[in-house]
Amino acid sequence: MAALLLHAYELGDMINRSAEVAEYAYWKAVVDQDEQVQQVVRRFEKAKELFTETERFGRFHPDYNEAKDKVRAIQAELTTIESVSRFKQAEDAVDTLLFDVASQIAGSISDTIKVPSNAPVKGGGCGSGGSCSCGSGGCG
Known part of the structure; x- marks a missing residue:
């Protein structure tokens, strides 16, 4: 078991050193330091808060559609x-990258092991009228 955990840590380190993770970290830092983004995010959070209040009553709330829009x-x-x-x-x-690695590991054990994915499911997820939890927490 210890050897397996050691290999898992090594795999984690290799993923952390990948070009994909480096690109992600770079753009995350840029977004975090971008004042324009932060201003829009603050406006988004206020709008989302208002939408959440109207959502309690659903489409019957007089401001529901306006808040959602x-x-x-x-x-x-x-x-x-x-x-x-x-x-x-x-x-x-x-x-x-993470899905591919998880799929490879699962596939090497059994073809019937399911691997979770962030891909939206048909009939659900973002844009289907569901909850406001996709991506960065926004409605869409």
Whole structure:
């Protein structure tokens, strides 16, 4: 068991040294230091808070659609910022790397082992009217 854990730590270290993780860390730092992004994120958090309040009553709340549209508009504005879109691409690349590694490990044990993925499921996930928990916590 100790040897297996040692190999798992080595694999983790190799993943941390990968180009995908380096790209992710770079764009995360850029996003974290970008004042424009931080301003839009603050506006997004306020809009999301208002939407959460209206969501308790659902579409029957008089401001529900307006609050939902505002959240989506601010989220769309965020995605137009280059550092955010690059960060999302880097995040997807790391997710793909981790999924590929997990799939390889699971496949070497059995073809029937399921590997979790962040890919949206048909009929659910982002954009299907579900909860506001996809990606960076936004509605979409």
